[in-house]
Amino acid sequence: MLTRFQEDFLKRFRDRTVVWAVTSANHHTTKRNPVAFDRREAAIERFSAGAGVRSVVVGVVDTPPTDEFAEVTVKAIEAGTDDLVRLTPANTVVACSTPEVSKLYEQLGYEVVGVEPEGTARPWDVLLMIAEGNDRWRELAHPATVDVFERYGLDAHIKRCVNDPVVGDDGGLTTTRDYKTYADAFETAADRKWQQIKDFVKPGRILDIGCATGATLQLIDADPRFHESDLIGVEVARHLYAECVHKKEQGLFHNPNVYFYQRNMLGSAVFPPRSIDSTLTLALTHEIWSYADGSRPATVQRFADALFAHTAPGGVWVNSDVCGPAEPDRPVVLTLDDSDGVNPDQITELEHLHDSASYVRQLSTRARFFQFAHDFRRNAKVPFEYDVRGDGLVLRLADAMDFLTRKDYVDNWLSETHEQFCGLDFAGWSAVAERAGFTIDRASKAWRNDWVIDNRIAPVAALTTPDGDPIDWPDTHQLLVARR
Known part of the structure; x- marks a missing residue:
């Protein structure tokens, strides 16, 4: 964003070269940096030509908070200009209105002049x-910015980014997710999920929402049935979107009609009405439920309504995800192994640990339950009530399954405890689709991942009624095929 004030300020330096350090140049579509570097650069060049200011524009990649920010920026400018621009305290004045940043330059010996005064x-x-819908921004913004924003619709884009109810400041659902581990998991599971859903996908315009690294679209790309289809991926997380774009640049897609969007489908309509033949949501809907701001039922309904609106007549929405048990509120007794790890006397605040994964990994299954309860209540903002009855834990069946299906996700523990797998059961998700206008295909079903039960859950846990009768393990996943 460039302002009219900046033009008046910089006219004082017409005898100098103005070096614009455009920080977080590798970010866009985030709350901190909604506008892409190339659009920012275009506005700066237009601004400079109009104001008669000689400018050099350098993009500086985003860096974590550091006391060396000023030094990093100066070095990035040297690298970005092939050492043609070398900034020193002897030849450079720093213009900055952020006191914390100004101090970092002053410590390097630079003279700092303030830009915007108080008020x-x-x-x-x-x-x-x-973002607030205040049109007065056009009076304060420089005409170069107004022009670029209007030509590329960036005012609407900024509103979507800043007001997004789900996405965080840096273009992700959570700051605690290890995206490498997350991406690897999607790559590994893509083929299994594709085998489950491939018979329901219609050729035409195929949309994968929450496409992660684009692995499912790669499998569709390799299927001869879809060689004339448009393959469209939407991914909100900046790290994963970048991997999709990288794959396309590396030539990993044979179909020329592969497109990626970094967008949150909840922000506004992304595609015209009745324009998509197949919409895929794989391991996504529970995240929309979990990260919704305000009413979770209303948010997932709004999402389903948006899918129905863009689905062509005869089109399909295929949703493969986790789900809660059919009797979520049924009281059960959960017994957990306490001999397979350590059993601390107190809960640990994992945010204070350098390696929270190693700490959680050493806990026994029972101790891991108490850590999960602490983190889940705070992060997912759910009650998660339970009573200790001897060796057993009395709680809702849905809460028991939320723990059991997540207890081994130690690498992304803090991220996973933001998410509620069992917020809705299969009937609940079906009702959401039907309210949107879809018809549920007979192939739709809830199902149980027996490998997870046999290898991860049953060896360390048991479920009974309050009277001590064994309970069969409930369904853990859903396949929902919804047609328009």
Whole structure:
């Protein structure tokens, strides 16, 4: 965002070269940096030409918070100009209105001049006016920015990003997710999921929402039935979207009609009405439920309504995901092994640990339950009530399964405890689709992942009624085929 004030300010330096360090240049479609670097650069060049300012624009990749931010930026400018621009305290004045950043440059010996005085709207303040729907932003923004924003529809884009109810500041659902582990898991599971859903996918315009690394679209790309289809991936997480784009650049797709969007489908309509033949959501809907801001039922219904709106007549929505048991509120007694790890006397605040995965991994299954209860209540914002009765834990069946299906996800523990797998059962998800207008295909079903039960759950856990009668393990997953 460039402002009219900045033009008046920089006209004082017409005898100098203005070096624009555009930080977080590798970010876009995030709350911190909704506008892509190339659009920012275009506005700066237009601004410079109009103001008669000689400018050099350098993109600086995002860095974690560091006291060496100023030094990193100066070095990035040197690298970004092939050492043609070398900034030193002797030849450079730093213009900055952020006190914390100014101090870092002053420590390196640079003279710092403030930009916006008290009471003057800073660029970020003007950008927030766009998000708030305040048209006064056009009066404060420089005409170069107004022009670029209008030509590329960036005012609407900024509103979507800043007001997004689900996505965090850096373009992800959570800051605690290890995206490498997450991406590897999607790559590994893609073929199994594709075998489950491939017979229901219609040729035409095929949309994979939450496409992760694009692995499922690669399998569709390799299937001769879809060689004339448009393959469209939508991924909100910046790290995963970047991997999709990288794959396309590396030539891993043979179909030329492969497109990726970094977008949250809840923000606004992405595709025209009745324009998509097949929509795939794989391991996604529980995340929409979990990260919804406000009413979870209303948010997932809004999502299903949006899918129905863009689905062509005769089209299909295929949803493969986890789900809760058919009797979520049934009281059960959960007995857990306490001999397969350590049993601390107190709960640990994992955010304070350098390696939380190693800590959780050493816990016994029973101790892991108490850690999960602590983290799940806080992160997922759910009650998760239970009573200790001797060796058993009395709780809802859905809560028991939420723990049992997540207890081994130690590498992404803090991220996983944001998510509720058992928020809705299969009937609940079917009702969401039907309310949107879909018809449920007979092939739809809830099912149980017996490998997980036999290898991960049953060896360390047992479920009984409060009277001590054994209970069969409930369904853990769903395949929902919804047709328009």
